[in-house]
Amino acid sequence: xxxxxxxxxxxxxxxxxxxxxxxxxxxxxxxxxxxxxxxxxxxxxxxxxxxxxxxxxxxxxxxxxxxxxxxxxxxxxxxxxxxxxxxxxxxxxxxxxxxxxxxxxxxxxxxxxxxxxxxxxxxxxxxxxxxxxxxxxxxxxxxxxxxxxxxxxxxxxxxxxxxxxxxxxxxxxxxxxxxxxxxxxxxxxxxxxxxxxxxxxxxxxxxxxxxxxxxxxxxxxxxxxxxxxxxxxxxxxxxxxxxxxxxxxxxxxxxxxxxxxxxxxxxxxxxxxxxxxxxxxxxxxxxxxxxxx
Ligand SMILES: Nc1nc2c(ncn2[C@@H]2O[C@H](COP(=O)(O)OP(=O)(O)OP(=O)(O)O)[C@@H](O)[C@H]2O)c(=O)[nH]1
Ligand SMILES: [Mg+2]
Numbered sequence: 001x002x003x004x005x006x007x008x009x010x011x012x013x014x015x016x017x018x019x020x021x022x023x024x025x026x027x028x029x030x031x032x033x034x035x036x037x038x039x040x041x042x043x044x045x046x047x048x049x050x051x052x053x054x055x056x057x058x059x060x061x062x063x064x065x066x067x068x069x070x071x072x073x074x075x076x077x078x079x080x081x082x083x084x085x086x087x088x089x090x091x092x093x094x095x096x097x098x099x100x101x102x103x104x105x106x107x108x109x110x111x112x113x114x115x116x117x118x119x120x121x122x123x124x125x126x127x128x129x130x131x132x133x134x135x136x137x138x139x140x141x142x143x144x145x146x147x148x149x150x151x152x153x154x155x156x157x158x159x160x161x162x163x164x165x166x167x168x169x170x171x172x173x174x175x176x177x178x179x180x181x182x183x184x185x186x187x188x189x190x191x192x193x194x195x196x197x198x199x200x201x202x203x204x205x206x207x208x209x210x211x212x213x214x215x216x217x218x219x220x221x222x223x224x225x226x227x228x229x230x231x232x233x234x235x236x237x238x239x240x241x242x243x244x245x246x247x248x249x250x251x252x253x254x255x256x257x258x259x260x261x262x263x264x265x266x267x268x269x270x271x272x273x274x275x276x277x278x279x280x281x282x283x284x285x286x287x288x289x290x291x292x293x
Pocket of ligand 2: 020235
């Protein structure tokens with residue numbers, strides 16, 4: 001059998017489980033996950049190397065349902081790029097749910113691109129018989145290469161997905177060394193793990209008003225010394241992120257540090273500040289500094 005290698009983009013409306021799926025496929029928590037929509041803001045690459053195939057998965061942000069800010073427009077553009085550049089696209093949706101936001105996300109995948117419908121969260125389906133008519137209706141909405149019901153949570157049917165994807169990838173040697181998991185650097189993960197805690201801890205709109213920047217990242221022997229800032233848009237938001245006596249920030253920073261120690265397999269010092277940066281989600285200059293185009 002010939003060796004295969006290629007890129008596989010994960011797209012879909014927010015909250016369908018794209019990041020969870022990427023993590024489960026590569027066996028490492030690379031992409032942050034939360035119960036809230038629009039958690040992912042970057043293209044996160046996760047590489048799975050098998051003897052016969054190297055899969056380069058690219059987890060994309062969920063297509064924002066409304067383009068309310070410069071940030072949203074930038075995210076949407078990135079999803080489009082990821083979808084058009086990939087060898088194959090996984091359109092991720094939730095079992096028994098195919099609504100207007102899913103349709104809009106599907107419509108943004110360029111015509112002619114090969115698409116597999118990944119029907120995630122089948123562990124939530126109570127009556128298995130309901131799935132068949134759903135898959136039938138779904139199959140009429142686009143010429144999918146395959147429809148695969150699975151669960152990123154339990155791992156059910158993931159081997160089938162890998163088999164079908166491998167068949168669709170071009171023949172060729174591996175692009176990355178076999179032990180490489182991602183193309184993102186440690187700074188990126190430091191910012192993301194902290195941002196995840198904001199999504200898991202803060203209520204309402206606040207996580208969407210926050211961004212994390214890494215001010216410095218130093219390796220001192222086996223210790224990684226990281227200084228980070230959380231950007232918010234208003235003083236009142238800063239007070240909420242800090243919590244009484246800075247207690248909330250401390251809990252979030254500790255949780256992020258533990259994730260990073262696991263990921264980096266070494267000791268981490270994580271110092272975090274909160275700074276007010278007005279209207280950063282609409283400030284093209286600030287967004288560029290943050291790594292969005
Ligand atoms: N029951 C169940 N829940 C799942 C499954 N996969 C993901 N979830 C949950 O769905 C929620 C959203 O998961 P994410 O992986 O962050 O979804 P996403 O598509 O990356 O979301 P965005 O980045 O916002 O577009 C989280 O609460 C996950 O735990 C699954 O297979 N079964
Ligand atoms: Mg995500």
